[in-house]
Amino acid sequence: MITGATRGIGRAGAERLAAEGADLVLTGTDPGRLDDLRAMFPDAVVVANDASSPTTxxxxxxxxxxxxxxxxxxxxxFAATEPLAEVDAESFDALMATNVRGPFLQLAALAARLNTSASVLVTSxxxxxxxxxxxxxxxAGKAALIAAAQTWASELADRGIRVNTLVPGPIDTGFRDFMHPDTRAGFERAVLGNVPLGRVGTPGEAAAFLxxxxxxxxxxxxxxxxxGLTHR
Structure with a gap:
């Protein structure tokens, strides 16, 4: 199962795993992109699921x-940026509901269905x-997932279940499309200035191994x- 599989590294991961013969359950929220998944992966189970929902x-x-x-x-x-002085309860709760509470509730519900020696991967x-x-x-939300995954790994180890965190840097996924083009270009230049390999990564450089x-x-x-961004 891949949540958030309609674009970016989730979709690229689905393509890789399908090519290797996996039976897939794929989720997303955008109806058009979900239809695209159904066309691309006719044998997959494709479902609408909102990670921010209490029933996710x-x-x-x-x-x-x-x-x-x-x-x-x-x-x-999802990603969002906001100056500190503009953070309010609504924007804070919206991001945390999707990016932190969602994975917590999803794993809590699905843990009993994980097979012995299953693998859980969390995107930070x-x-x-x-x-x-x-x-x-x-x-803060992405850091919370790193901490949570550490404890999940300990809690599920007696069943042989592995829990790891994928920590992507500047990957070409359209994830920053919410930014104004000028802001996005400046942000990406600043980030790439600190990337030893000097380029943006591609979505396929992720996940299947873990x-x-x-x-x-x-x-x-x-x-x-x-x-090499975080090791510089």
């Missing part, structure tokens, strides 16, 4: 039905380490896909 976990449980889960990628989320962000201006709420049995001895890890 139980809704996913209904979508899975009685089947067990070998891989769960908690990827749904290098924003948790960058200390970028106006990103405080988003960065979901596979090739990573059977990897858990509680933070796997940076960032061109």
């Amino acid at each position: 976990g139980s809704d996913l449980l209904d979508a899975v039905g009685p089947r067990g889960i070998d891989g769960l990628w908690l990827n749904a989320g 962000s290098t924003s948790a380490y960058e200390a970028g201006p106006t990103t405080a709420v988003y960065a 979901l596979s049995e090739d990573a059977s001895y990897v858990t509680a890890a933070q796997y940076a896909v960032d061109g």
Whole structure:
């Protein structure tokens, strides 16, 4: 299962896993993009699911039905920037409901369906380490996921279930399209100035390894896909 699979690294991951023969359950919120997923992955179960909903976990449980889960990628989320003085309860709660509470409720509901030796992957962000201006709420949410994944790894280890965190940096996913083009261009120039590899990553440079049995001895890890940004 991949939440937030309609675009970016979620969709790229779905393409990779489908090519390797996985049976997929894919989620998203945009009706048009969900239709695109159904056309691209005719054998997949494609369902509308809003990670900000209090019923996101139980809704996913209904979508899975009685089947067990070998891989769960908690990827749904959105980015937003806001100067500190403009943060209010509404904007804070909206971001945290999707980016933090959503994965908590989803994993809580689906944990019993995870097969022995299953893999859970949580999408965080290098924003948790960058200390970028106006990103405080988003960065705090992504840092919370890193901390949560550490404890989930401990709690589920006795079932052989692995929990790891994917920490993508500047990936070409359209994730920053909410920004004004001038702001986005300046932001990306500033970020790329700190990336040793000097380029934006592509969505395919992510996830499949940690979901596979090739990573059977990897858990509680933070796997940076960032061109060296966080290690500079």
